[in-house]
Amino acid sequence: MQSSSSVQEARRALANRLRDLVKDAGLDGKDLAALCGWHPSKVSRISTAKTQPSENDIRLWCRACDAEDQTGDLIASLRAAEGTWLTWRRLERTGLKRSQEERLPLYQRTRRFRSYSVWALPGLLQTYQYTEDVLRAIQQQRVPMDDVADAVAARMERQRVLHEGQRAFAFLIEEPVLRNTLSTAETQEEQLEHLLTLGRFPNISLGVIPVAQQRPQLPVENFWIYDNTQVNVELVSGYLTLTQPSEIKAYSDAYSKLAGMAVHGARARALICKARDSLV
Structure with a gap:
């Protein structure tokens, strides 16, 4: 059930917004990975919604793209995506x-x-x-x-x-x-x-x-x-x-x-x- 379309749609929307920041900054995946201190595969997984970023990942991503003014809004989107599916332990x-x-x-x-x-x-x-x-x-x-x-x-x-x-x-x-x-x-x-x-x-x-x-x-x-x-x-x-x-x-x-x-x-x-x- 965690792969329901509501969950996936929210994750894809967030990934698309993060990917657009990279393009707007004139960077590619390797550039972003180097600036964040990550392996390039992590950027690829986040960009394609295969891996959900953490709040700290989003902060680093926005800083690397010189888009720190977008951080709060993107973290809110992350929390909304996570809210679609809540484990009982978290709830x-x-x-x-x-x-x-x-x-x-x-x-x-x-x-x-x-x-x-x-x-x-x-x-x-x-x-x-x-x-x-x-x-x-x-x-x-x-x-x-x-x-x-x-x-x-x-x-x-x-x-x-x-x-x-x-x-x-x-x-x-x-x-x-x-x-x-x-x-x-x-x-x-x-x-x-x-x-x-x-x-x-x-x-x-x-x-x-x-x-x-x-x-x-x-x-x-x-x-x-x-x-x-x-x-x-x-x-x-x-x-x-x-x-x-x-x-x-x-x-x-x-x-x-x-x-x-x-x-x-x-x-x-x-x-x-x-x-x-x-x-x-």
């Missing part, structure tokens, strides 16, 4: 609370949400205890800092978008998600009751994809579509942000296929009740 390096808070502006400016979940319920639908159990498991697996209580509070605050403004939400959940739990049976029962309640709101569409059927679309990774401007994908190794129209369309098309396999309304509630009743 959560200061704890879980910040990663929850940083997404709030995106939720606030979005009017149409589409979500697909294959392993756990989406955060907007979670109860307090379910959230705490999920985030505690994540913290124990990969985050040295323990700020779970603050992260749970931040996620609960984000749920206000469900009831504010003119927003529409469509959630697709694979049926096993109703039974997958890191919590006690009591917490899972409370969570499923909460799901039944939220499913009655007019701005929330809740679809469940039954297990027992022939599938035209296999399960994929968890993803969110925000309006038609951005897709976020949760992978084992990190968090991917996609903004290229072709990639957004690919996920929109996948969502449409998955939605066509889901049951809604009374049939969805029946599956939720079945999962709830199996807990006792």
